[in-house]
Amino acid sequence: MGENLEILAERLPQFADxxxxxxxxxxxxxxxxxxxxxxxxxxARTENILVRGAARTVIEFFRGxxxxxxxxxxxxxxxxxxxRLDALLCGVLALGLNYGAYASEVVRxxxxxxxxxQWEAARALSLSPVRRMxxxxxxxxxxxxxxxxxxxxxxxxxxTAVAYIILMHDLTWESNQLRxxxxxxxFSFGFGMIVYFLIALVIVLIANLLERIAKRxxxxxxxxxxxxxxxxxxxxxxTAGTGGRG
Amino acid sequence: MTFSWSWDTTFDVLPDMLSAFxxxxxxxxxxxxxxxxxxxxxxxxxRRLAPWWIAYPVHGVMEFIRMTPVVIQLLFAYYTFQQFDxxxxxxxxxxxxxxxxxxxxxxxxxxxxxxxQWEAAAALSMSxxxxxxxxVIPQALRTTVPALGTWVISMFKDTPFLIVIFVTEMVQTAYxxxxxxxxxxxxxxxxxxxxxxxxxxxxxxxxxxxxxLARY
Numbered sequence: 413m414g415e416n417l418e419i420l421a422e423r424l425p426q427f428a429d430x431x432x433x434x435x436x437x438x439x440x441x442x443x444x445x446x447x448x449x450x451x452x453x454x455x456a457r458t459e460n461i462l463v464r465g466a467a468r469t470v471i472e473f474f475r476g477x478x479x480x481x482x483x484x485x486x487x488x489x490x491x492x493x494x495x496r497l498d499a500l501l502c503g504v505l506a507l508g509l510n511y512g513a514y515a516s517e518v519v520r521x522x523x524x525x526x527x528x529x530q531w532e533a534a535r536a537l538s539l540s541p542v543r544r545m546x547x548x549x550x551x552x553x554x555x556x557x558x559x560x561x562x563x564x565x566x567x568x569x570x571x572t573a574v575a576y577i578i579l580m581h582d583l584t585w586e587s588n589q590l591r592x593x594x595x596x597x598x599f600s601f602g603f604g605m606i607v608y609f610l611i612a613l614v615i616v617l618i619a620n621l622l623e624r625i626a627k628r629x630x631x632x633x634x635x636x637x638x639x640x641x642x643x644x645x646x647x648x649x650x651t652a653g654t655g656g657r658g
Numbered sequence: 659m660t661f662s663w664s665w666d667t668t669f670d671v672l673p674d675m676l677s678a679f680x681x682x683x684x685x686x687x688x689x690x691x692x693x694x695x696x697x698x699x700x701x702x703x704x705r706r707l708a709p710w711w712i713a714y715p716v717h718g719v720m721e722f723i724r725m726t727p728v729v730i731q732l733l734f735a736y737y738t739f740q741q742f743d744x745x746x747x748x749x750x751x752x753x754x755x756x757x758x759x760x761x762x763x764x765x766x767x768x769x770x771x772x773x774x775q776w777e778a779a780a781a782l783s784m785s786x787x788x789x790x791x792x793x794v795i796p797q798a799l800r801t802t803v804p805a806l807g808t809w810v811i812s813m814f815k816d817t818p819f820l821i822v823i824f825v826t827e828m829v830q831t832a833y834x835x836x837x838x839x840x841x842x843x844x845x846x847x848x849x850x851x852x853x854x855x856x857x858x859x860x861x862x863x864x865x866x867x868x869x870x871l872a873r874y
Contacts, residue, residue, distance in 0.1 A: 480821070573727035577821055583730075
């Protein structure tokens with residue numbers, strides 16, 4: 413064990429590089445997936461049948477063909493057609509398209525589950541469709557979609573390990589290098605998995621925070637919880653300023 | 659460089675790919691799903707019935723499996739249990755990985771069975787075993803079957819991950835057939851289309867099943 417830790421300490425810079433590659437794939441892939449999800453999700457619920465049909469086709473196509481196939485297509489087939497993309501870009505595109513298609517259903521479902529009265533009220537105030545979406549519907553849909561989005565984001569994090577298949581030096585690759593250096597499978601992959609797990613925990617914590625902020629903005633959570641109010645009271649004077657919008 | 663679709667290549671690679679599809683991809687999906695469905699149910703019941711010192715660790719392990727990539731789990735298992743062949747390892751790892759998702763599905767399905775059903779079973783002095791078998795599980799299954807099906811499709815599309823432990827499933831077969839002369843266009847496109855052709859109708863059927871079951 414001590415020997416393993418020494419080798420790990422030696423290889424820590426490479427490991428950090430591997431984590432960096434995984435983090436880039438996760439964050440860039442996640443941002444792309446979110447943008448695609450919003451476009452496809454909104455497209456899939458417009459009244460124009462052409463737009464809707466196109467959105468549905470794209471969604472079903474990228475959900476139905478496997479992530480690995482999409483990655484292989486971008487990495488091996490696209491260069492034959494004259495477009496050679498960087499491996500990282502291939503990974504980001506494949507992850508973004510694949511999980512974006514899944515996430516578009518989350519966006520669509522969340523928008524649809526905003527109560528009918530909200531739509532009618534916005535119409536009664538004669539808000540334009542864009543303003544209605546931006547000011548009334550989206551903030552509510554956003555707070556509904558956060559938990560599912562967080563789950564998908566964790567799926568995407570786990571999906572980044574496909575980069576290993578096209579020989580990118582990501583966290584999985586570095587864990588495998590550590591295995592070869594130490595000869596200890598349990599230690600090496602165990603360490604790699606713990607790092608993945610910790611990244612996933614960070615995602616969960618951020619999602620919880622975002623959800624609280626979103627709900628607080630909507631007035632669905634008290635701005636000051638019982639616990640903080642009690643501590644403020646103990647501290648004495650500061651009660652006045654913390655009322656907020658709750 | 660322009661590139662055009664060659665039907666000759668297509669028909670050259672198709673038999674091998676279909677054979678790999680049946681022998682590996684489909685086999686892994688079917689057996690893997692069976693493992694996932696059974697292990698998932700066992701885990702869900704342990705979490706509900708077992709004393710905390712069993713339930714908590716089991717829950718913790720399943721959460722860990724759910725939150726880490728199946729690729730690294732495959733590598734871990736492959737190099738730990740070297741006496742087994744890649745396909746066996748792959749099927750078991752996929753099964754256990756997806757069991758962690760299915761356990762969640764069962765859990766919410768069991769939670770959705772109304773409390774009155776438990777009370778009615780108790781009032782009829784049914785044994786706990788009989789209550790589970792005849793009252794709770796049948797009702798829980800009704801809400802869970804479509805959700806389980808979604809995870810099966812998901813596992814189906816994850817079978818190409820088996821490449822990392824050197825299993826020649828369909829995508830690997832496609833890749834290998836093109837690797838000599840860089841003829842990747844036809845085989846890899848075909849692989850995608852085969853996945854689409856198999857998963858999309860299944861997803862449609864599941865949606866109909868969901869609507870039908872929801873009627874009760």
